[in-house]
Amino acid sequence: MLTAEQILALAPDDSSSKSAKGLLNPAKWPTLGSAETTIWGECQGSGSNPYQVVIDLGGPNFKCTCPSRKFPCKHGLALYLLRVQKEGSFKAGDPAPWALEWLNARQARAEKAEAKKARTEETAEPEDPEAQARRERQRLKRILEGAAEVERWLQDLMRQGLADLPSRPASFWQAMAARLVDAQATGLSHWVRQIQSAAASGDGWPQRVLARMGRLQLLLDAIGRLDELPEELRHDVRSAVGYPMDKEGVLRLGERVSETWRVLGVSHEESERLWERRVWLQGATSRRTALVLDFAHGQRRYEQTFVPGTSVAATLSFAPGFPLRALVVDVRSSADAMTPVLEEESWDASLDAAASALARNPWLTRWPFHGHAVPSRRDGGWFASESSSRSLRLRVADEDGWQLRAISGGEAIPIFGEWSGDALRPLTAWAARGAEVAWTETASV
């Protein structure tokens, strides 16, 4: 069972959670029932037939007959919230026939998928190796063309001077970024965008721009001699260029780790209506960190929900190389409240981990950071300090900063976030070691 706050955190947007709160009146629900791991209810909407809502609490997985394309929809959220706030309104018993139907259908689907997977794994016959190799060569050729172009562009910039970069119009950057997307090198395009934002970053921008141009150059050098690189590094370079191993490949070749994973933090980012969700997991016994990436178009709608402060028993398949990236192979059970074991109070462990991560993959742009820190506001910005000495800039919305400050009371509190080398974006915070999650990011910066 999740807490009300965790349930609301699952809402795809603010209006959904707001509408859900408007449905928290049992009078609107002619039927409310619960079984061991399932709850269901009928919600009177504007039409003549009530909407039928089922939740498998194990996921949690939601199902609703309403036409909304949001997921979970307001009815699903409201049903779960009602369960937490008005447990007495639910009648315990066997699932209603329509709820049972969905549960069975889902079960059947899962079994079929399992069977199909087993079949393909058994009889997995890689497609025609020759055709595959030909496709690979073609794609690599286009990427190399893009790389050559951006390399000339970089050198021209160096020769002519960087002084006017901050005043360049958006179209200047857009042109190069778009050409790289056309060349199927989205990773390179991302680096161009990074240079663009560094140029607009105020005092000290020339150093930051040059640092990013330099790292991009190292990436271009690496693409040029991809064949000579050790296998692991080759995967990292391919990921950085935007040509990572596909899902099937990771599932087939990746290293599989089955254990209980603690959800450390979840971040969302949107760019041109494409949502990216990053879920940071920590193995309960292996202590291994994993990053599960998901994408959704238009809406924040993802198959699997992850709630900071809970844990999932799952098998992950780690992509080869060192991007921490992993795919979820299967989830056995989930949403148990479980507090993560945080690193010791000193930041050194996190800093050392970041250093060795960079040593293995110099193109990482963010990596996990956890440590005890005092959040505070100075000179109009937010900082996290380690017992009033070392300090990092926090990338946080003002309202979130004040919430963190209030929770801390001026003391160091456990914080987990994404560190990009110049700022820490806090995602989750606890009031004390071993306590329940006290805060998750609410507003994006």
Place this chain on the structure above:
Amino acid sequence: MSGLDSLAASALVGTGRRAPDWPDLPGEVGATLSKIDRENAEKAALQAAGVIAVCALAGLEPPTRMTEADLSPEDTSPLREVPAALHPRLHDICVEGPARLQAEAMGCLARRGYRWPARLLPMALECGKREQALRPFVVAAIGRRGIWLAGQNSSWTYATGVAEEGQEEETWRHGTHEQRKAALGAMRGRDAAAARIWLQDAIPTEGARERAALVACLTIGLSTEDEPLLETLLKDKSKEVRQTSLTLLSSMPGSSLCRRMAGRLDACLTVTKKLLRSAALSIEPPEAFDPAWAGDLIEETPPKGSKYGARAWWLRQIARSVPLEWWEAKSSMTPEKLLDWARSTDWKDAIVAAWAEAVQLQQKESWAEAFLKASPVEAGPLPFDRLLSILPQTAREEQALALMRRSVDPAPLSATLSCLLQALPLGETLSHNAAAQILIMLRGVLEVSAYDLTLRGQFVEFAAAAPESLIDAMSKGWPAEGSPSVLNTISRILTVLDHRKDLYRLPS
């Protein structure tokens, strides 16, 4: 990134113009740099920048900034934690309001010995920033941690203004204007004479606007002991200060200013005793302006564009500072009779306007009631909310219900309800009886609320103001179908009621 600085300097002007300054770094980084082939100057500079950037990131040591620890003080009495299930409700209450519900939540938690959840402190402080009347509730709820937090954000200083007793003097000496005003007000509440002395000492050095604001603090605990100071302030350089003093003196029926004004009025009023009949009253304003009046701030010429002639203007200014009891004693008439009489004279506008001001200054309940009974909704010389707010709650509800019943159209209903609710201090509820009657009327206009935004807001405000004893009855009996906006209104009413039910369930 020391090596980057020199590279960036040449990169800024362009390596075409200035060959890159090759960074000379010791150790492993230097060794790696020395392996770079420098044939292509641009490429070599980029590679060097890349090597330095990655090494700098990997070896980054966050800058050290020694800051003094600033720890929140602990609450002295042990407080209970609010159950987690209630947090989203509190969040919702802070975001959605209305302010009355916020006051109730804050008051409820404080009274029952709960700690306001730390994460929601900034929201509670924001509520108080928007709504001044809510501030005492915010301050009572947020505990020491909240006050500590408020001290760090300039828009929340209201919560730190006078945090603890005994701090007023310190704040009065060193605070900002707003803080000093709060400190003076707080001191007035505890020791009116001491506060007056502070004010007296400060007057010579304060600016006009600040002076007026501080003098206005005398409203708290006003008594005839303040008269000598206020009398001298009638001669203050600033008009704002003079007017404030005049208002304060006029609101004390025993003041010598009121006596002087009554004397002036007495000369204009004739009471003819008739045998076996009630007295007949007639009024004739002064024929000429007496220069001595100027000392009591009576203006000789009416303001530009006013509807008054000079004599009516003098009458109005004199009459507003005359105690209303004086009229009753002089004429042996009730306020209702006097209002009737005033309307029959040639000077009715001036007299009624003067009385309307006097009712407000002197807070006379019997007169406020008379005004409410006499004037139809649309034509009162005083806004209804002011008149209603003068009445004690029972009389206020009675008058408001009478007004609501008189109106057929829901517009005056919502206007009157709005007045009734505005006059009801935060933290208090309507009586069961009145609220039950209003609820019936509101249910009757539910459909109309679809087209009336103000009325819809009133429904929600009312849900927050109804007494606890009505909540169950109010939660039931709403139609399940209707237009979306009506359904939305119902859902908001029920949400407010649900919030309240959950708050009351907290064990104390």
